[in-house]
Amino acid sequence: MVKSAPSPIASRKPSKLEGIKENSNFLREPVATEILQDTTHFTENAVQLLKYHGSYQQDNRDNRTKGQEKDYQFMLRTKNPGGLVPPQLYLALDKIADEYGNHTLRATTRQGFQLHGILKKNLKSAIATIVKNLGTTLGACGDINRNVMAPPAPFKNRPEYQYAWEYAQNIADLLSAQTGAYYEIWLDGEKAISAEEDPEVKAARGRNGNGTIIHDSEEPIYGTYYMPRKFKICVTVPGDNSVDLYSQDLTLVVITNKKKQLEGFNIFAGGGLGRTHGKEETFARLADPIGYVAKDDVYDIVKAIVATQRDYGDRTDRRHARLKYLINDWGVDKFRTQVEEYFGKTVEAFKPLPEFKYHDFLGWNEQGDGKLFLGISIDNGRIKNEGSFQLKTALREIVEQFNLPIRLTPNHNLIFYDIEPDNKEAIQDILSRHGVGDDPSKIEPLVRYAMACPALPTCGLAVTESERAIPGILERIRALLDKLGLQKEHFVVRMTGCPNGCARPYLAELGFVGSAPESYQLWLGGSPNQTRLAQPYIEKLHHNDLETFLEPIFVYFKKSRKSKEKFGDFCDRVGFDTIREFAATYEPQTADGANKSRHRVNLKEEVYSKLKEVAESQGKPMTQLVTEALEAYFQNLS
Numbered sequence: 001m002v003k004s005a006p007s008p009i010a011s012r013k014p015s016k017l018e019g020i021k022e023n024s025n026f027l028r029e030p031v032a033t034e035i036l037q038d039t040t041h042f043t044e045n046a047v048q049l050l051k052y053h054g055s056y057q058q059d060n061r062d063n064r065t066k067g068q069e070k071d072y073q074f075m076l077r078t079k080n081p082g083g084l085v086p087p088q089l090y091l092a093l094d095k096i097a098d099e100y101g102n103h104t105l106r107a108t109t110r111q112g113f114q115l116h117g118i119l120k121k122n123l124k125s126a127i128a129t130i131v132k133n134l135g136t137t138l139g140a141c142g143d144i145n146r147n148v149m150a151p152p153a154p155f156k157n158r159p160e161y162q163y164a165w166e167y168a169q170n171i172a173d174l175l176s177a178q179t180g181a182y183y184e185i186w187l188d189g190e191k192a193i194s195a196e197e198d199p200e201v202k203a204a205r206g207r208n209g210n211g212t213i214i215h216d217s218e219e220p221i222y223g224t225y226y227m228p229r230k231f232k233i234c235v236t237v238p239g240d241n242s243v244d245l246y247s248q249d250l251t252l253v254v255i256t257n258k259k260k261q262l263e264g265f266n267i268f269a270g271g272g273l274g275r276t277h278g279k280e281e282t283f284a285r286l287a288d289p290i291g292y293v294a295k296d297d298v299y300d301i302v303k304a305i306v307a308t309q310r311d312y313g314d315r316t317d318r319r320h321a322r323l324k325y326l327i328n329d330w331g332v333d334k335f336r337t338q339v340e341e342y343f344g345k346t347v348e349a350f351k352p353l354p355e356f357k358y359h360d361f362l363g364w365n366e367q368g369d370g371k372l373f374l375g376i377s378i379d380n381g382r383i384k385n386e387g388s389f390q391l392k393t394a395l396r397e398i399v400e401q402f403n404l405p406i407r408l409t410p411n412h413n414l415i416f417y418d419i420e421p422d423n424k425e426a427i428q429d430i431l432s433r434h435g436v437g438d439d440p441s442k443i444e445p446l447v448r449y450a451m452a453c454p455a456l457p458t459c460g461l462a463v464t465e466s467e468r469a470i471p472g473i474l475e476r477i478r479a480l481l482d483k484l485g486l487q488k489e490h491f492v493v494r495m496t497g498c499p500n501g502c503a504r505p506y507l508a509e510l511g512f513v514g515s516a517p518e519s520y521q522l523w524l525g526g527s528p529n530q531t532r533l534a535q536p537y538i539e540k541l542h543h544n545d546l547e548t549f550l551e552p553i554f555v556y557f558k559k560s561r562k563s564k565e566k567f568g569d570f571c572d573r574v575g576f577d578t579i580r581e582f583a584a585t586y587e588p589q590t591a592d593g594a595n596k597s598r599h600r601v602n603l604k605e606e607v608y609s610k611l612k613e614v615a616e617s618q619g620k621p622m623t624q625l626v627t628e629a630l631e632a633y634f635q636n637l638s
Contacts, residue, residue, distance in 0.1 A: 012316040020045050021143070021225050026179035026218045027052045035185060040120055041072040052144060052226070053182060054079065054137025055123065058116075062457040074123055075458065076115045077140035078130060081172035082150035082165045082235075083111030083408035083415075085135075087399045090406055092133035094396050100126050105392070107381035107412040109451060109503055110147045110232070112140060116458055127186040138182045143227045145175035145306070149234035149243045152407035153361045154417035157368025159260045160237040167252065167265075167298065168235045173201045174299055175233075175306065177226075178219050204299035210344045211311075212303040221306060228313030229321035231306065232272070235265075241356035243410050244504050244530050246286040247271045249323045250305055252298065255351050264294040266351050269305060269335070270327035273501035276319060277515055284506035285324040286533050288332050290339070291347035304342035308335065358492075358529045360411055360448070362440035364424065372424060373417035376436070377443050380452045380467045381412025394434035398427055411451055445490035446474045451504065455497025455514065462497030464514035470495045473512070473546065480547050484554050491567040492528060495520070506534050509568030515540050524553075524579075525572040534568070537576055539618065552586035553579055580615065 023029075030046045031053065042050060047057045056075045063071040078085075078093070085093075093113055097105050102117030118126050127137055140147060150168035155161045183191050205220060206213065214223040233250045234243040245251040251268040271287030293301045305323075314320040327335045340347055362375035378391070385392045398404060398416065402423055407415040419427065431438050440448060453459070455466030474493060481489055494508035499521070505511030507530040511523035519542045526534035541549055553571075556579060561570045571579065615625050 014315045015318055017048055017143075017318065018225055018315050020048050024049050025181075026224070027177070027181040028179075028184065032181070032185050035120075035124060038121075040069065042120070049142075052139065052142035052177065053185070054127070054140035056141060056460075058458040058460060060117075060457050072120065073116070073458070074118045074120065076118055076123075076126055076130070076137055077108065078112045078114075079136050079138065079140040079147045079172070080112050080408060081148045082168040083152045083406075083410075084165075084169075085113070085406040085408060086133075087403045087405060089130070089133045089135040090399050091396065092129055092135070094392065094399075096126050096129055097392075103384070103392075105383040106454065107378055107383065107408050107414060109381070109410060109412055109453075111149050111152070111408040111410055112147050113408070114454070116454070124186055131183075131187060136182075139175075139177050141230075143229055143231075144177060144222065145172070145227075145231045145233060148172040148175075149232075149236075149248070149410055151236055151240045151242045151359070152409045152415050153240075153242075153359070153365075154367045154373050154407060154415065156371075158237075159262075160254045160256055163254045163256070163262050164235045164237050167254070170198050170201050171233060171235065171252075171299070171302055173197050174205055174302065175221060175231075177222065178205075180218070201299065204303065207300065207303075209300050209303055209307075210342050212300075212307040212342050221303065222310065225315070227306075227310055228315045229318060231309065231323065233302075239354045239356055240359060241529055241531060242359045242361070244507060245271075245356065246531060246533075247273050247504055247507060248287060249309070250302065251287055252302075253353065255292065262295050264292055264348075264351075265298055265301075266292050266353060267301065267305075267347070270324045270332075272322045272324035273504055273506045274322065275499045275501065275506075277499050277521065279319065282319050284501065284533055285328060288327060289350045290332065290336055292349060292351050293347060297343075297345075301339070301343055301347070304339045307342045308338050312338065356529055356531050360409065360413065360440075361415060362413065362443075362448070363438065367417060370421070371417070372419040372421055373415055374419060374427065374438060375409070375413060375415045375440070376431075376438065377440060377448060378413050379447065380450075380470065382467065383414075388435045390434035391436050394431050394436050397430050397434075401430075402427070411449075444474070444478065446478055446493060447471075449490065450474060450493045450495075452495040453497060453502040459497060461500055462514060464497050464517050464519065466495045466497040466503070466512075466514065469543070470512075473543065476546055477510075477550070480550060481554060484551065484558060486554060486558055489567065492526065492530070504530070507532075508534060509566065509571070518543050522549075524568070524576070526568045527572070528566045528568055532568070532572060535576070537579075548588075551588060552583035555586065556582040 027049055031049050034042050034046045042057055054077050058073055058075055059070040060073055093105055097103055097115055100118045100122040101115045106114040108114055130137060148168045148171050150164040153161055183189060213220040217223055232248045234245055234248045235252045236243045236245050237254045248271045253266040255264050255266060257263050267290040268287035269290050273284045275282040275284055309323045313326055336347055362377050365373050367373045383392050404416045405418060428438055452466045452470040455462035491509035493510045494503045494505040495512040496503050496505050497514040499513050505513050506523055508526045511534050512520040515521045519540045521536055522538045522541050523534040524537045526532055557567055557570050
């Protein structure tokens with residue numbers, strides 16, 4: 001007898017959001033009613049459901065006036081598997097940004113676009129325009145599979161990359177929401193014209209597979225309650241970590257034979273970076289290797305993993321609801337056993353893989369079929385016109401003139417591909433006239449490999465700046481490195497305005513995570529290729545103290561690094577205790593190279609040991625603790 005999926009609600013009382021989903025009639029209400037009302041914003045219940053339709057209700061905090069209504073506006077996020085943006089869709093998004101938005105587009109770190117500043121009265125027109133131009137926002141947010149990522153490089157002579165694109169699209173189709181709510185609300189029931197779905201995908205969605213689907217439901221995979229939290233997937237190729245594969249709930253790695261024919265996929269699961277300050281039970285986590293499946297079984301294994309999280313993920317505590325916590329609590333073996341029960345067979349042993357490296361694919365490249373592709377660096381993903389820098393205009397002209405498809409990258413850059421070599425000069429001319437470079441070697445390396453989330457003023461979770469702050473932070477870091485004789489040194493810097501980690505700072509060599517206004521938690525020790533988790537070094541660093549705090553760390557790196565050792569690898573190798581000990585006795589250099597004199601006092605060994613222990617627990621330098629204690633002591637004396 002074929003089993004049906006068990007109820008996704010556990011015996012513990014589910015969170016409020018589970019009830020909102022249950023009463024929504026598969027994401028319809030109250031969004032369908034409230035979109036017709038002449039108001040500036042949605043109610044809280046509708047806001048939660050609006051996310052599944054690809055939109056967040058936001059408040060521009062720059063425009064807040066005490067005693068007046070919030071400056072309500074909406075962010076729209078597109079869902080583009082593998083980062084594919086057809087030329088028709090790009091031009092439509094460019095136009096929406098000007099007609100309804102804030103005149104900018106933002107490429108995201110999950111290979112989609114975000115539009116900011118849209119008013120409620122224009123939301124329906126904006127979404128309808130996106131859908132009618134080969135795009136969608138359905139499932140870009142919410143407790144559902146998000147955009148499926150893949151390496152953006154359009155290599156036509158490397159079949160593994162083509163397989164990654166194909167299966168990213170197919171898995172996105174497999175796990176797309178099946179509710180009719182989206183088209184009913186935003187297109188008045190008119191189903192959009194879209195590419196024909198792969199018959200294998202359609203068949204796989206309906207296969208029960210030992211309880212993977214919910215019978216007689218509008219949502220056969222998700223059911224009434226959808227997922228416990230968001231679910232992130234990527235498909236990549238051996239050695240290519242342009243997708244930050246260890247940060248995903250589920251990663252598939254293409255495995256080919258010697259003839260470059262697809263044989264199957266290695267599986268990683270349980271990655272995730274979101275956490276909460278002061279809540280040690282929340283943490284960033286790297287994905288674990290789970291096993292291998294043949295290509296004919298890939299859709300069934302994806303469904304089995306999704307079903308395991310759907311049915312056993314925590315629906316009571318949303319902070320504990322991601323797949324990473326389920327795998328962390330169960331262990332990989334128990335998780336694999338449950339997946340195999342849904343899958344109906346044993347997962348095979350993991351295949352050997354080469355070391356993963358980060359690639360950004362910027363500049364002009366051969367794509368392997370006589371045509372070219374061009375990777376364009378976009379600072380923090382923000383496509384805009386500003387003074388002589390007219391990136392938005394340049395990109396629009398290129399698409400209009402050459403009708404080129406686009407792949408967005410996981411590091412919020414953009415790739416034009418299928419470029420005829422004869423058109424290279426004309427494209428370079430357009431870029432040059434609008435102040436846009438096409439040579440990645442001329443980009444400051446700190447900027448090239450950096451990422452930041454939007455944060456203030458629109459993100460409701462942000463506690464401090466990110467996108468607007470990182471250009472100045474990078475300039476100051478570069479000036480400090482130059483001052484210390486590290487002119488040729490660079491590393492991966494990432495910044496977010498809150499601990500949710502949208503720009504993936506926990507995999508950076510130097511990560512800034514917003515912890516208070518103008519202050520950041522500092523993470524060190526991630527790898528240059530984003531294959532190792534960084535660790536928190538200090539809980540709260542005010543941006544004004546940046547140079548003073550980083551100088552001894554950089555000096556120690558310069559003095560004690562191994563040959564060609566990268567900054568993140570150095571921090572991981574020597575450990576934070578050693579770095580802190582050096583920093584505690586470091587004497588800053590003056591402009592003429594002399595050391596500033598420091599007054600010294602001797603401490604008893606037991607006092608020093610206690611001081612070191614407290615400094616480590618609080619993530620502060622020992623000198624800072626001593627200074628704070630003495631200042632408090634002298635204040636009491638007076």
